Amino acid sequence: MKRVLFIAVMIPLSLQLTAQSVSTLQDTARIYTEVDVNPKFPGGLKAFDSYIDSNSVKILKADHTSGIVIALVLIERDGKVTMPKIVKSLTHATDSAAIYLLNNSPLWKPAFKNGLPVRSRWPAVVRFNGAQYTQGENNTEGKIIKPKYVEVTVDEPNPQNSVDPKKIYKMYEQAPEFPGGIEKFALYLKQNFNLPPNSNGIKGRVILSFVVELDGSLTDVRVARGLSPDIDKEAIRVISKGPKWHPGIWNSKPVRIAFLTHIDMPINP
Numbered sequence: 001m002k003r004v005l006f007i008a009v010m011i012p013l014s015l016q017l018t019a020q021s022v023s024t025l026q027d028t029a030r031i032y033t034e035v036d037v038n039p040k041f042p043g044g045l046k047a048f049d050s051y052i053d054s055n056s057v058k059i060l061k062a063d064h065t066s067g068i069v070i071a072l073v074l075i076e077r078d079g080k081v082t083m084p085k086i087v088k089s090l091t092h093a094t095d096s097a098a099i100y101l102l103n104n105s106p107l108w109k110p111a112f113k114n115g116l117p118v119r120s121r122w123p124a125v126v127r128f129n130g131a132q133y134t135q136g137e138n139n140t141e142g143k144i145i146k147p148k149y150v151e152v153t154v155d156e157p158n159p160q161n162s163v164d165p166k167k168i169y170k171m172y173e174q175a176p177e178f179p180g181g182i183e184k185f186a187l188y189l190k191q192n193f194n195l196p197p198n199s200n201g202i203k204g205r206v207i208l209s210f211v212v213e214l215d216g217s218l219t220d221v222r223v224a225r226g227l228s229p230d231i232d233k234e235a236i237r238v239i240s241k242g243p244k245w246h247p248g249i250w251n252s253k254p255v256r257i258a259f260l261t262h263i264d265m266p267i268n269p
Helices: 045-056 092-103 182-192 229-240
Strands: 007-011 014-016 067-075 081-088 111-113 116-128 205-212 218-225 248-250 253-264
Touching: 045 092, 045 116, 067 092, 081 092, 081 116, 092 116, 205 229, 218 229
Parallel strands: 007 253
Antiparallel strands: 007 014, 067 081, 067 116, 111 116, 205 218, 205 253, 248 253
């Protein structure tokens, strides 16, 4: 998988960068498709099926179609299910019910990457069995006597796999990247960053925010956290005058992405 952020460790007249120094600052927004530990519904697959069975009767009619709906969901770092998208449809009613039940499901155990919880894509298989309803008025075990029909609509306003070319996204499937990757980025900084006079001894980190446009150009370059006016100004200059980046990807298409990178400055005396 490609790295998301870059660190440039600067000393007077030189810059050094190592693979081990890659920051995880932006990883909280990254969506992983390859993880070390998969996300999991609390209790496992049988518990998930039980959750669907016990709740689908509340929103589907008794004669609903039986079968499988597959939805691609985003499991957040706290286990919340978001952004379900139907990838295998059954009927409009069951598709709508699947979206509703996934959006309202208990918190999952999130995926883990390198020992940390991460956001991840996961295909959720929602099985709809023939509904069974308890007959009669007595309901001492708390079973559902009859279905309570609920009007459910699919809460996906945009067609699947569509992107808005004007929207600035804060999440991505593939991060924007400096051409050539992290090593080329470090080399570019080494060759082009001009250490301002009287900046020796300043230690810390300049965090830069910017938008990576569809064509890879950078706009709205700003200092999110600075060190000194001179260093901040030079950081903006060197990032702004650099080559175009490879744009970020969302739904398999290039999109405008709000991105962060930073430059660490341990200045030797």
